Amino acid sequence: SQELEQSPQSLIVQEGKNLTINCTSSKTLYGLYWYKQKYGEGLIFLMMLQKGGEEKSHEKITAKLDEKKQQSSLHITASQPSHAGIYLCGAETSGSRLTFGEGTQLTVNP
Amino acid sequence: ETGVTQSPTHLIKTRGQQVTLRCSSQSGHNTVSWYQQALGQGPQFIFQYYREEENGRGNFPPRFSGLQFPNYSSELNVNALELDDSALYLCASKRTGGDFEQFFGPGTRLTVL
Numbered sequence: 001s002q003e004l005e006q007s008p009q010s011l012i013v014q015e016g017k018n019l020t021i022n023c024t025s026s027k028t029l030y031g032l033y034w035y036k037q038k039y040g041e042g043l044i045f046l047m048m049l050q051k052g053g054e055e056k057s058h059e060k061i062t063a064k065l066d067e068k069k070q071q072s073s074l075h076i077t078a079s080q081p082s083h084a085g086i087y088l089c090g091a092e093t094s095g096s097r098l099t100f101g102e103g104t105q106l107t108v109n110p
Numbered sequence: 111e112t113g114v115t116q117s118p119t120h121l122i123k124t125r126g127q128q129v130t131l132r133c134s135s136q137s138g139h140n141t142v143s144w145y146q147q148a149l150g151q152g153p154q155f156i157f158q159y160y161r162e163e164e165n166g167r168g169n170f171p172p173r174f175s176g177l178q179f180p181n182y183s184s185e186l187n188v189n190a191l192e193l194d195d196s197a198l199y200l201c202a203s204k205r206t207g208g209d210f211e212q213f214f215g216p217g218t219r220l221t222v223l
Contacts, residue, residue: 045112097166103151
């Protein structure tokens, strides 16, 4: 079965700093989702990547999928307190089911 | 707003009881999945429904069952509740066919005492 490992598990940054969250898969990724979750709430869709080398950006968040399609990164530029939350990567397997990593807890201090 | 709604928001049950959680997905989203998220962990896939039939199941016992209705709503039923069933239950919907995103609802927080 596919496993996803996220790093780091938690991250504390000062407002304005850049940061990167990584997601590594034990198998080739055919669809990689990034979600953000506020504690105890639902998942907010950020981006979906499918092609090797693909890169997508939305506002100050950029997600990349490497050429080998086994690793993805999420980069936040000039972080703000509104970026705080749990970031989850999810790999799409058979039948559209998603396998998730354990999540990265991001804290942004003003 | 994802267009996916869930009810109730919170629920408290006692061990051995039964519970029904509900999800309403966007029009046209004919695939719905349910996930269980324990505290501090990523969501775990329970099962998926497509056109009112179960279309894949994760590592959950038969006491977890579901239904999908023609109006794109669905239910998750859990019988004989156990303490470990306490979690956030999330439903996600998407349009099958092509490369479409999955959108999640806000979740139902279930506490089993």
